[in-house]
Amino acid sequence: MVTRPIAIAVAPNGARKTHTDHPALPITPGELAVCAKQCVDAGAAMLHLHVRRPDGTHSLEPEDYRPAISAVQQAVGDALVIQVTTEAVGIYTPEQQMASVRALQPEAISAALRELVPDAAHETQAARFFAERAAARTAIQYILYSADDVMRYRDLRARGVLPDAPHWVLFVLGRYAAGQRSDPSDLLPFLQAWSDGAELTASVPWAMCAFGPREAECALTAALLGGHARLGFENNMLLPDGSAAPDNASLVTHLHRHLDALHRPVATAADLRSWFGH
Numbered sequence: 001m002v003t004r005p006i007a008i009a010v011a012p013n014g015a016r017k018t019h020t021d022h023p024a025l026p027i028t029p030g031e032l033a034v035c036a037k038q039c040v041d042a043g044a045a046m047l048h049l050h051v052r053r054p055d056g057t058h059s060l061e062p063e064d065y066r067p068a069i070s071a072v073q074q075a076v077g078d079a080l081v082i083q084v085t086t087e088a089v090g091i092y093t094p095e096q097q098m099a100s101v102r103a104l105q106p107e108a109i110s111a112a113l114r115e116l117v118p119d120a121a122h123e124t125q126a127a128r129f130f131a132e133r134a135a136a137r138t139a140i141q142y143i144l145y146s147a148d149d150v151m152r153y154r155d156l157r158a159r160g161v162l163p164d165a166p167h168w169v170l171f172v173l174g175r176y177a178a179g180q181r182s183d184p185s186d187l188l189p190f191l192q193a194w195s196d197g198a199e200l201t202a203s204v205p206w207a208m209c210a211f212g213p214r215e216a217e218c219a220l221t222a223a224l225l226g227g228h229a230r231l232g233f234e235n236n237m238l239l240p241d242g243s244a245a246p247d248n249a250s251l252v253t254h255l256h257r258h259l260d261a262l263h264r265p266v267a268t269a270a271d272l273r274s275w276f277g278h
Helices: 029-042 062-076 094-104 120-135 147-158 184-196 215-224 248-261 269-275
Strands: 008-010 046-049 081-085 108-112 139-144 167-173 206-210 228-231
Touching: 008 248, 029 046, 029 062, 029 248, 046 062, 062 081, 062 094, 081 139, 081 269, 094 120, 120 139, 139 147, 147 184, 167 184, 184 206, 184 215, 206 215, 215 228, 215 248, 228 248
Parallel strands: 008 046, 008 228, 046 081, 081 108, 108 139, 139 167, 167 206, 206 228
Antiparallel strands: none
């Protein structure tokens, strides 16, 4: 895994932030298209996409997703893998989250196990959903929030709830809370739990996302340990010196520059697609 190029995904907006949080936060399809082009040029290979309703609130509705996906594709072609979020934000049920993906048939999705498989009663429908996505060759990224989530991921894989198909995981370093600031050491419990299940995890790529101005440090730590990085205004709008980042691309550029200094190549969208058999 350490020999692979480092994949940089950008999460440019999230479900809750608005222009009052940062004037360069992209919300509309046009703004997302401009951001996507800037981030591709800076070195990103993937766009983690959130979209909004006309009133600016979080949406998983296909009619809100499609204009944004189209605008991004017009701006960058196939130079970005577009990963649609399935995040519930307390609005959507697992059934509604899955219905959105089935309607969209996207190239890639992120899926929090805590949301889509909240308990044993949801395992059968989740297994059917993930099997469908694997058959459709959707690149699935399972979101894990703790070492306990890593252990549950291993259990679900061992029991066949999660299919034996190419995928990757995302470690979230910290919680979505006001003032959250992540630290590179937050990776350690995840990696310990990951290595404890090496029979299931050895061939699975992992990435991380972090909160606050140490986001880049966390990303570089992950890269040195064989992982990949997701960064952007969803979780962090600050440069490492604590000043406001002018835009999402500046965060990607900063990480790319430091990876170059470490002689670590960055992945392209084509690299990502090859990892997932596309």
